[in-house]
Amino acid sequence: MSAIKGRFKAVLFKAGVFALVLGPVLGTPANAAPTQAQAGQVARKDTLIVPGNVNIPAPDIWNPYIPGTFILQGMNQNLMEPLFMLNYETGNIDGWLAESYTNSPDMTQWTVKLRPGTEWSDGQPLTSDDVVFTIQMLQQYAPQLNWSGAVKQWVQSVQALDDRTIQFTLTGPNPRFVMENLAGTTSQAIVPVPKHLWQGQDPVTFKYSYNNGAGAIFSGPYVVDTFASTEFDYKRNDNWWGARTGAFPLPAPLEIRRPWVGDDGTRLQMLASNDSDVDGPQTPSQLNALVAQNPNLKPYGPQGWVDPCPRMLTLNTTIAPWDNKVMRHALSYAMDRQQIVNVVNEGVGATSNFIFPTYKAMQPYIDGGQEVLTTAGVGEFNPDKAHQLIESQGYKLDSGSGHYVGPEGTTLSVDIVAPQTVGVDANLRLIEWGIFRDQNGRGQFQAATDWDGCGSVVEPWFGMNRYSKSWVNPIGTAGTEYVDNTSNAGRWSNDQYSALMDQMGNLAIGDPQVMPLYKQALAIWADELPDIPLVQTPSYLLFNQTYWTNWPTQDNDYVQPPAHWEHFLKVLTQLKPAQ
Template sequence: MLKIKAVMAVSGIALAALAGPGLAQDVARADTVIFDLDRTIKDPGNFNWFTPGTKRMHGAHQTMWEPLFILNYGSGELDPWLATGFEDNGESTEFTISLREGVEWSDGEAFNADDVVFTVEMAMGNENLSEREAATIRAQVASVEKVDDLTVRFTLNDPNPRFIVENFGVRIFGSFLIMPEHIWAGEDPATFAFAEPIGTGPYTFTSAATNRAIWDRNDDWWGARTGFMDLPEPQRVIFLETGGEESRAQLMVTDQLDAAQNVSVGTFEAIRAQNPNVIAWYADYPYAAADPCARQLEINTTVAPWDDPDMRKAVAHIIDRSQIVNVAAEGATLASRTMFADYGSMEPFIDAVIEAGYGLPESADVAAAEALIEGAGYTKGSDGIYEKDGEDLSVRIHVNSASTEYTRTIDMIVEQLNRAGIAATPVPVENGVFWGEVLPFGAYEMTYSWLSCGSVNEPWTSMSRYTVADVVPVGERSPGFNNTARWDSEAAASYSQIVERMGQMPLGDPAVAGLVAEAYAHLDAEMPFIPLVQAAKLLPMNTTYWTGWPTAENEYNHPFFWWNHTHQIIHNLEKAE
């Protein structure tokens, strides 16, 4: 267990950081909520979120820039925010969004359809706006038009039932953010810094440095004046770079941090032992909330002997997920039951897979694995390793060395495979090589990753990442990291046809769950990847000053406070009594 020490020294550093230029010390700690920032703000005066860098997650899209909708991970519904609803034309090629009446920018100008059309057309017409959301709009939208001040119509290049949630619903991390036309008009959107930013949110920008950003409540916020929502209780919101796990632990213990980034189980339990007001998503194990990107073992299906589906299934039988959970993850996660993130909104599809008999067990079945391996002509040698034609059955497993989570998990899998008779070896590589060379070009036999990431309220997004449409030869870059396994069998073709049908169906269509199970039969039979465990985010939340944090018992949404939905979290916070 971590021994927390040198608290006063770290506290002094933190207080000094908050006393930077432009900050008037007129807001009490009890009226301030402090969020952990896990990175340096390299350009504190640049709020152009269309270009790379920390331009929005240090408070800008959590307090100042509001989304049109917010996806609720529990229900799968879109909660309206700056918009009140939308309609499609029945073919998912045209979407009409209704904006909320009375919304204003913090300078008093009206927020309306002109701002939406201007921002979308700005992204469509400028290839230099490189952030993912801008690139997605360019790829999907054929045209956008103002119907009236509160109505905007989008015409798409191709049918897409997920258009609204993908672009405007905070599905994962962020959404396409609307900017004020009356400020951006006439500026070069690729170079404009927006150094004096404004938004529609209940907070306005006060100051920023490389290690913190400060936002103060706008008591004239449109939402309170129109009755949309009460003013949030915190008068000030601070995003503070804490410098790592030990220092964030020290700040939590001394009540100088209200919500922290991911920590280990040992660190969390040490914090809680010294500050019983600190909570997490779950009150007990696994403590952590599930991240959308469930972990899995990727398998290159072009490399012998792993080009044989039976050999891939043998590996799947050998893996003991409960051991990964209890040892590698220290109990802070759950074994995956399917390829999907285990959210309430995904339950119908997870249940369909399990009811069809394709759910994953927590424990290993080594006897079943041995039968498959021996059926492929291998015999176990005196050293306990299978061999055939004088060669050992071996595998090299690449792993990104950037995180102990990754390396500990692969070390556990290597140990399990060796015990079962496969000579496995971990191959740690640095982050840039892993994402730049190993994964996209298929330069691996097996590797640890999360390439099924994407589905949080519907199954198509994740399942579409393994269709034959994205197969390229080893040595060529897989498009969007899709199907790096190069799965290209008859079963893969059948799977792809089913997934393509799913992609044309409207969200909420009750027939989709049955198609998920039908497609999943091919995944289960051929195992181009092996789901392992849910991705864990153990986020300490401090109730000394503020209650109302999102938890499994208070699940108004998930707790990832660096996302655009953090508006919901801040609005739910109440001063502790």
């Protein structure tokens, strides 16, 4: 997902086996003072302030399809618009740019109708031609662009039937085509780009720079005002098509400021002093302290909001010794997941032994898979078993160093990379977010803390299919990104598992044949263990009601609440001024 997700501190203990313990970070090395509003004419009561903790070295890249591009600085939430949105709270696929979709009985043809009056922020009509142009661009440049792998895999052809109607002809049946690609199961989906500005450009290198308003053109309710590595400011487009046509209310905030605040303590103090409107503390105790300091702060709920992406340790299965499933299981047995929960979340939350979040729709699959996972030992903390497995592969414990040494005299070690913004302890190798995304996608890592299996929120196939061999690219070649992470970054390839994914993918959500196929695939995954599941991810969101009300909370759950997701577009249309 993003750096806005929970931050972790990791210490790698070496005493013959590895134990990864993650803990809270109360501050990060980087610091940036809150910046002042660029547009001084906009009153605080009319301004929405959403701080972030990611500094963006190249702020003038507005092409969302270049792998590694950071889009959570407001591009994803204020500017871009998807055709549809998957609403976790209702389970519905709601129309946004589009008003409806239909499919042929065999699920190989999907027809999408745009809403009347859709328009780009430069006043040009947004039509079927723009959607067709975008899809064909992704087809042509696969796998070099985000989402292009899925488009090439599934879209045989796309055509505009008229200026409001798009027809997709697929390579085979896919009952999830709209949900996966045009609505998005988590933070983002395919979004159209304006043909009149992109035609003739090389989308692999085209930055779509702002250029005094000639670029960075999208269809959302806000437009770029000012930007730098340390702050992005957006002003409301009062002529936004959504409000002008009556499709949606015009958002109340006149301006949205997204400053970079690298120090967690400073960022949380901004909430307490009403200098920001939404953020998330690290722990329940921090949340309670902030609420005591500012009674206008409203938590999402007492246990936080469960993020759809459990945290994992992804291993590069092309690199020894992690190409050996026995060693992957040994590392998994060395992980004390309950200590992670106790330290990071003060006992709130849960450990994880697979890729699914603990959502109601996923519970039948979570329950149905426990016997398989327990039998395979996934999620079990057992240092003795870890020792046993390591030694079974010819490693011997060196009494002097306390480390295992292999038959060739090499010390057993693991190099774990993590995005610097998650606050992982310096004992691990920290790299800047964009570099992390790029290296992760290209398979240029040994192990990485991430959310590799994220995506299943209403059914099992999406997240599990991320381990299909179809996503495997050669080391050094960019992978295909979904939800801020590369599908099958660890390059695991299993023919039988992939064939089961193909069978599941042809079945409608809720088909009774899904469960037995799921269990077969799960048994293979648990035996091979391409990733090491760690913990569920509670997010302690706080909403400031001093200036804005009607936030998406547990008792007002009209849509999922993260302020860095595309769904925040809906939140913007629902916020009400408090003053």
